Amino acid sequence: MTTRFSGKVALVTGGAAGIGAATAKAFALEGARVVVSDIDVQGGEGTVAAIAAAGGEAVFIPCDVSDNDAVSALIERSVATWGRLDIAFNNAGVDIEKSKLADGDVETYDRIMDTNVRGVWLCMKHQIPVMLEQGGGAIVNTASVAGLGAAPKMSIYSASKHAVIGLTRSAAVEYAKKGIRVNAVCPAVIDTDMFRRAAAADPRKAEMAVAMHPVGRLGQAEEIAEAVLYLCSDMAGFTTGVALPVDGGSTAV
Numbered sequence: 001m002t003t004r005f006s007g008k009v010a011l012v013t014g015g016a017a018g019i020g021a022a023t024a025k026a027f028a029l030e031g032a033r034v035v036v037s038d039i040d041v042q043g044g045e046g047t048v049a050a051i052a053a054a055g056g057e058a059v060f061i062p063c064d065v066s067d068n069d070a071v072s073a074l075i076e077r078s079v080a081t082w083g084r085l086d087i088a089f090n091n092a093g094v095d096i097e098k099s100k101l102a103d104g105d106v107e108t109y110d111r112i113m114d115t116n117v118r119g120v121w122l123c124m125k126h127q128i129p130v131m132l133e134q135g136g137g138a139i140v141n142t143a144s145v146a147g148l149g150a151a152p153k154m155s156i157y158s159a160s161k162h163a164v165i166g167l168t169r170s171a172a173v174e175y176a177k178k179g180i181r182v183n184a185v186c187p188a189v190i191d192t193d194m195f196r197r198a199a200a201a202d203p204r205k206a207e208m209a210v211a212m213h214p215v216g217r218l219g220q221a222e223e224i225a226e227a228v229l230y231l232c233s234d235m236a237g238f239t240t241g242v243a244l245p246v247d248g249g250s251t252a253v
């Protein structure tokens with residue numbers, strides 16, 4: 001166990017699986033006390049158990065990030081549990097769209113926007129007052145390479161991730177002088193349940209996903225966690241308002 005985040009409290013949404021679970025574990029292994037949050041209670045408790053087994057400290061607090069009252073309660077309970085909130089990784093997201101724009105339906109639009117955009121906005125809305133009172137903090141939001149360019153058959157998802165970057169940049173500028181840094185990570189295709197569900201529905205997808213990365217492979221959740229930890233660390237003290245691709249070179253092509 002290292003101590004880069006000793007004394008810090010980190011909240012991770014979407015912490016039951018994939019990128020969120022890997023990042024919650026990484027924060028805990030570097031000394032942070034962690035709040036794991038998710039709508040998936042079993043998965044969230046599993047992440048907490050894995051952290052405890054590795055000698056780290058974490059609690060699970062369930063929350064649907066699209067629900068204002070639930071997010072408000074999550075932040076209150078996080079502070080009540082660990083006494084402060086230094087770091088927030090707003091990562092919960094859904095990717096449930098497989099059709100061209102004109103074939104999309106209103107329910108899918110609402111569900112993606114509610115989780116990916118409203119959820120990130122609500123989380124920051126309730127986290128920032130706590131950080132202002134403490135005199136600073138670091139926030140990372142999960143966007144995507146789909147927030148940096150086109151994503152065929154995922155136009156709503158792409159719009160939601162462009163919006164996450166807009167929220168990130170605006171908040172970064174608004175709170176820059178208050179000691180709160182706000183950045184986004186933009187993963188390409190990461191080998192999590194989200195990708196596996198899409199690949200199971202369309203086996204060609206797995207092949208195409210590998211081919212889109214110049215490095216010739218998918219990313220791993222732990223590789224996104226490393227970038228998030230860097231952005232939340234003192235090493236990134238002069239970095240705010242960036243949308244950092246962690247993408248195996250895919251946006252360089």
Ligand SMILES: NC(=O)c1ccc[n+]([C@@H]2O[C@H](COP(=O)([O-])OP(=O)(O)OC[C@H]3O[C@@H](n4cnc5c(N)ncnc54)[C@H](O)[C@@H]3O)[C@@H](O)[C@H]2O)c1
Pocket residue numbers: 013014015016017018019020037038039040043063064065066091092093094095115119142143144145186187188189190191192193194195
């Ligand atoms: N996997 C990829 O290829 C990839 C690429 C780019 C960006 N992303 C983004 O990374 C983030 C994490 O994705 P992942 O790949 O780990 O997916 P995942 O499906 O493994 O994990 C997402 C987690 O978010 C939770 N969640 C969903 N809706 C929620 C809500 N309303 N409130 C609280 N929790 C909710 C789920 O229960 C799940 O545990 C997402 O924002 C996703 O859009 C993923």
